[in-house]
Amino acid sequence: MQVLVAKEAEEIAAGLGELTADLAESRGRSFEADAATRAAYWDALVAGEWPLVGAEPEADGGLSDLDLCHVAEQWGRVALPVPFVPTVLARRWGFADPPTGAALTLALPAPGGGSYVPFADWPGITVSGWPGVPAAGPVDSWAPSYPVSTVDQPSPLTAGQLATARAVGMAEAIGTAARALADGIGHALTRQQFTRPIGSFQAVQHHLADSHRDVEIGRSLVLTALQADDPGLVGPAVTEGFARARSVVERSIQVYGGMGFTWEVDLHYRLRHVVALAGALDPVTA
């Protein structure tokens, strides 16, 4: 039983957070990055050996699944449009021999026996556990940070791997939600109406307090998904976590008011990221 994230994992996540924030700032709006910019993001991650972050087995002093979820939560705060989390999981499960800069992805079970494959159109990507590169269907890029293709071939993941992938994806969504909450707080502190910051109104405060509750409970739902004694609770924990993550982003859009409804404010990208993750990983919708 592990309750708190290891200090080492907190430091790793903080380092990843700094790098991703710098990358996102250095090249314009990361969600709208073109192919060259996405390649530059990936190269920077590979140069820092970040795709190997979960590759060392826990028994040899590597990260636990909970620690890895914390790293994924950090990733979700910026969510660059590159196949980082799928690559980390594929290497953790030994689908490819490190070290190499190659991008990897996972085939996640879809209704009807096929698979959802995130980032299937990434140049030179390998789908873990599938020989060769199967023909991908059209890419659904509604969320630029998590493009997904549907492929008519079954997922090779074990039940345990799938459960971990779902917990990690939910943790990532909680990270995106935490970032949207921080955005909402920042806006509430600066936006003035009735000559006061809107964050001084209880109606606005209570929205943000509920979002804080949902992010906090989301982290406890990650623990539930990873470590509940009753395996029947794993699926509902993932579903609940995704639902709470989405509510948090929705509330921040509400707090932003009309600005939250504009393309210019990044909140819609965060919402799309959470919805797309859930679409591939929530056991109810996927």
Added chain:
Amino acid sequence: MVVLSSFGSPDAAAYRATLDEWFATNVPEVWRNDRRSLDEEAVVALRRDWDRTLYDAGWAGLTWPTRFGGRGAGPVEEYLFYEASARHHAPEGFGRVGRLLVGPTLLVHGTDEQRERFLPGILTGEQVWCQGFSEPGAGSDLAAVATRAARDGDRFVVSGQKTWTSFAKWAGWCVLLARTGPAEARHHNLTMLLVDMDQPGVTVRPIKQISGMSEFSETFFDEVVVPAENVLGGVDNGWRAAMTLLTSERGAVEGANKYVELLEDAQLLGHCLQGTDERAARFLTLVEALRWQVMRAIESQSAGDAHWFHKMSVLKLYWSELWQDMTAAGLGSGCAEHRDQWRFKYLSSRASTIYSGTSEIQRNIIAERVLGLPRSR
């Protein structure tokens, strides 16, 4: 002794086993099996006996320092103790307010004389305490307390009305918050007094709740005399002492009790929904998340994280509204076998989002102290 810092350690497993054995041996058979059929006199006797049982076994001052007769345990042990207590359906002793609220406040703010005088009786459970904070005009706005304590030489004369006083009927002592300064000096005009309830001018009247139960009283003080040596934490410094006491309300004990109570209700709900309804699994999941939330807060506290309390502020908001959702689902489940139980729980659960900080106050606390938003008032 070694203070436990993590729930996953072998020491924690051993501690849990020790507790399980102790509760299995010591919770009275009649309480375990027939407590609902006992009359009030028998219930009172069993609960008072339980205070003595806890003291005799050395559990009464679990987290108090050893030099004050405690066991010097940390919050991990405290959680494990109260979780085991709830799982084994141990009685709630009458000494609870003294052990969990007044004692810890005396340890922080009390004089040596006050500690010497009061702590032993609190530990044995012979001294039953009640808490005189809320008033008809001071609920969420606790600083609006209007009960007056007028200085008269080396004593105070107290007049006013308190409400929602648990255990008042049986209490020999009351930890009372009264106004000693001018109304304008909000938060700096209150004094905490240790009041002997067994004297003329004290009247206790039970309040009948919507559930039909009477767990609380309203308490009237008419020129009640309190010696100045019974001021706890200094004259006009009662707000700080009150905050220490209220902080003791939110912690491992509440977390453990609510986790077990909600788990049992979620299991009952699973039975009533016949396992066919996805809501049953969802409620069990949300209760399991409650357990992890409590454990995260407690391990953070053990690790010296100054922000551990932020996780606790989320907790009250979360479990109280979750419990209301569960009791509403139980009420609507059409479960004939447990109909009366769900009706009672449904009505009882209305209180949970009101007492010890309403959901609205909890949201204000999160917004201002955790998220750093401006004060709204």
